[in-house]
Amino acid sequence: MPLRIHFTVEDLARTRIADRPAPCLELTTAARQLQERTQPVRLGAWRHRTLTSLHPASRMVLALMPPRGPITGFLSGANAATPVELIEQVRSTPRTRLRASLEHTAQAHPLPSWAHRLPDDPLLLRKLCDSLEHLAGHALLPHWREVQAMTAADAAVRSRQLLGGGIEAVLAHVNPRRIRWRAPVLEVAMASGLDADVHLAGQGMLLQPSVFAVEAPVVDLDAAPQPVLSYPVARLQEAAATPLFTALPPGTHRAGPTPDAVGSVLGHTRAAVLSTIARHPGCSTRQLAALVGIATASASEHATTLRNAGLIDTHRDRRTTAHVATPTGLAVLDAPSGRA
Structure with a gap:
């Protein structure tokens, strides 16, 4: 049996989505x-x-x-x-x-x-x-930095869910494998098998995306100023499981892009696309096109090239996309020759 969290109208109004990692x-x-x-x-x-x-x-x-x-x-x-x-x-x-x-x-x-x-x-x-x-x-x-980027991309996905269907749409899709929304109750399958009823009493909840909490939700009912419920970032809910983290431990070094590789990627427009993604983590392809001032098809093409070069990641949730710069992409922008 799940943990059952009961929401009132006040709880729904006060429920928030974190846009940064904890x-x-x-x-x-x-x-x-x-x-x-x-x-x-x-x-x-x-x-x-x-x-x-x-x-x-x-x-x-x-x-x-x-x-x-x-x-x-x-x-x-x-x-x-x-x-x-x-x-x-x-x-x-x-x-x-x-x-x-x-x-x-x-x-x-x-x-x-x-x-x-x-x-x-x-x-x-x-x-x-x-x-x-x-x-x-x-x-x-x-x-x-990768944890921050994945959290920012998740925030973009949840924002679109919120705009399209309100907070109930977010609750319904936040972690379908472990969390089920049966209005006005949120059923959470805890790793401990906890079977209990919790009433938020108007506090609402903070929905906290996480990169490492991928096995089961973490619930902190005593957190201040309101209870917290964790869920895996959107990237971890995509169908294909891929290795996380490209950064190496301290004391080791990864070879970055060669000058020729960077030069073949960062023309004026692509540099603008990469810079825009870095400034607006989680932006969609349509938003990216509007921000840079190019056609949506062109934004998609440039994003594909940047992604193939390892400079951005793209996270997908149903029909939406969220682009974020990778640590390598940010390093390219930080380099004197790579500023847009």
């Missing part, structure tokens, strides 16, 4: 994914690269982020805008919150014996935060 959600779910063997096509290469690059001491934090069960609150409840801010928030967690968070987690899930000493042992807490920072530096930070 660092805390991405890092905690990435930590879970490292300890799983699921999604081998999409996450297998990332998982292998990350695990082989982690220092053994960094695995300390994974003990508090098990693949199943609750994650200790002070590690999962931060509301930072960037991964770097997230680490700083965790480092500055008050001792009282640390103790309360650990005690709450211990009621539902056994903790390592050393975890109970964290509130009273600054050196141990520093080691844990260093472990968290090292994990973020290898599992998340190298891919953060």
Whole structure:
């Protein structure tokens, strides 16, 4: 049986769609994914690269982020805008919150014996935060621009659903495999098999797209200022599973486009198309044509060339498209010779 979330008219009016990734959600779910063997096509290469690059001491934090069960609150409840801010928030967690968070987690899930000493042992807490920072530096930070791009593209898809059918259309399509809208109830198939009824009481929800939370929805009913429900970004709901992340771990380098390859792609118009996509992530082909001032067919042709060169990605949802610049495309624009 699913988790049943009951919506009132006020809840529907106050439900929002996040247009940027949540660092805390991405890092905690990435930590879970490292300890799983699921999604081998999409996450297998990332998982292998990350695990082989982690220092053994960094695995300390994974003990508090098990693949199943609750994650200790002070590690999962931060509301930072960037991964770097997230680490700083965790480092500055008050001792009282640390103790309360650990005690709450211990009621539902056994903790390592050393975890109970964290509130009273600054050196141990520093080691844990260093472990968290090292994990973020290898599992998340190298891919953060791609996570942002996929989230921006998803926001474009949801915006069109919202314009075409209102928030109920978004709820109906946000994750058809796991989430079903039966007005006025949203049925969510949780990994835990939780069977319960939840009334939002006018708070509404924040719908949070995620790159790493692809297995099952993550629901945080205690989040402020309103409950949060995660769902996979639109790209991950496309039919064909393709490997995620082209960025390599820190300390390694990928050969970028050769000067000849860049020169064959970036003429005046294509440079304008790439620059426009970078400034308007998630734009459709029709919007792209209007912004650049060219025909829709021409915009489609240029987008295809840029996509084949690895400078943009295109995400499709039914009849709509959403273009985003890849990290390579952004690097080309940032290069002195590639400015549009």
